[in-house]
Amino acid sequence: MYKVIVVDDEPSTREIIKRFGAWERLGMAVVGEAEDGAEALRLIERSAPQLLITDMRMPGVDGVMLMTAVKERHPDMRMIVISGYDEFGYARQALKHGALDYILKPVDAAELNAALEKCRTQLAEAAGEPLVIDLESALPAKTHKELIAAAFRDMSPERLDAQLDRLGAELADKRPSRQELRRLAGELLMLLKELMEENSLEIGELRQIAVPETLATGEQLASFLRGRFAVALDSLVRQRKFKTKLNLDEVRRHIDNRFQEPISLEELAKRFFVSKEYLSKAFRLEYGRNLTDYLLHLRMEKVRELLADERLPIRTAAEMAGYEDLSYFYRVFKRHFGASPGELRDGLKSSNRNG
Template identity: 50%
Template sequence: MYKVLLVDDESWNRDIVRTFGSWEELDMEIAGEAEDGREALRLIGELAPHIVITDMSMPGADGVMLMNAVHERFPEVKMIVVSGYDDFKYAQNAIRYGAVDYLLKPIDPKELNAVLGKCRKELEAASQGQSAYALDIDVSMWLSSYKQLMRVHFNELNAEGVSSVLEGIGKELEPGGTPMPGALRQAGSEMLLLLKELMRGNGLAEDALKAEIPHAALNSAGSITAYLKELYEASLEQLIGQRKFKNKLNLEEVRQYIDGHFAEAVTLEGLARAFFVSKEYLSKVFKLEYGCNVTDYILGLRMDKAREWLADENIPIKTVAELAGYEDVGYFYRVFKKHFGVAPGEMRRQKAGLKMSNPEG
């Protein structure tokens, strides 16, 4: 079993990682938890973990101090950094000390397990004397926006959109010269992991996909783009065939799809494309079945989840907005107040007041 150490001063953040990780499946176990870098260093010496997942911003001995010390004293330990958008520049320096990868808050379960799987592969490679390549944080950073677009286009069966995303990645990899081999390998590996995630999420078998990218595909930005296009197009055709095979629209499947993707850019047009019906027909039958249109249903889901997360005072309102699918916090405030009649902060204060007046409730 590979041992994992969680480091975060907020217990709810550690709870999220503990809950989301597919530990048994990855042959891993959480060996210990620490609230700051100093305690983490002590536990690393005692427990000898293979992987450390650390927040960057902690009081006292923070993630930067921890990473510097681990880099010097325990170079074989794999580090995974967790940070918010606001902390990224702060985290960037520390990542140069050998982090395997980073996760942006709010943590996505699939991304967490993909990164853990990557750690496991590197640990296995190291045990067999093979070399593993280092992560380039800048490559991961600009890839993240392409990944978000790819999720939407793939799930909506938008072949043109999928192709456009991959072409955009190719241009980023070769803006005017020869890219570093590590950047090609990293971009290819991350997009291959994403494809596996998308296939699993849509009930497709991923066994046919190779675990590693062929060396021939890593010769240039054009070759890696062509390789990824071939894989994505084949998977998309498989998904389209699967969806077309069903000759009748199943509204419960549509609803379940929305429930699982409400925080993404789900649109009526995209849903109609994904389920091979016109948007007018989908809108009509959805409203007849559920008593509201698709847009209102998505909004209701987002607002109900936001209200639920607001009840936990440890979760910042900015994080609540992101979890509910709103990158613009100001817009989230306006939508929330229009929906519930009170601002998010006011609702949180009201709930806190109720708890104080009724501590046993």
């Protein structure tokens, strides 16, 4: 396990990094966290980590001073910078002082795990370890697998082709073996089957499709998958466009699966080839509440579930339920529950103690 420490004066950012990182899959573990550079240097001496994730602007010993000290005392340590400042000067400073990557706040899981993957590769190569490509590393969350699925669900052949091309290009850099390519192709065919079943499409001949043994490159993999996904996507578009009855269960499943993302009545109407007015009325008649109220209910229940974890900052819980504007989130939450998030958390804590 490669040891990692996280340094940021915002507890919520540290919590997000710890939650978003695919630590176990990448063979990493967060062994400590610090609020400033001085505390981080003491922690580094005690735990001897291989990777430092740090903010740039902190009180006292800031990120630049911390990275300078680390570069002098621990030249083999890898560093990633997390910053709320989208300015070239900050990025240049970070790279000048040895950072492998510069990630902007709010932290995106895909960007974080891509940077961690880069660090893991360098650490493995420096240690002379054989670098094995596993399926999850080849398809980190929200960089390929989820983006391919999102393009399919959005019925966008252009985005789907572009994502498969990016996958092929990245695999060319990784140089996987034929066996690894065939396993990866099998994983993505399974994803396609799941997407077809999710959309009530007939799988048919897809059940019998075998991955060619001649598959040898990332480009060949992308080409093979492009044909299979294109046929299924064409079926989905035709089904949506020409069916005579709206499948409201399908609409609800879509919302249930993606309620943490921005969802609008306009987007749903376009996706299911109906008018906004018809969709709104049909949904209300079927489920007893309109789309906005249904979406609000899902998000509020998710927040309630997250608030049960006392270590998770309220801001983080809001973001994980789909709310980026914290002041708006507080207003909606108070109106829905009749209490603030802090008051509800205290109530949950008291209930757990009494129970």
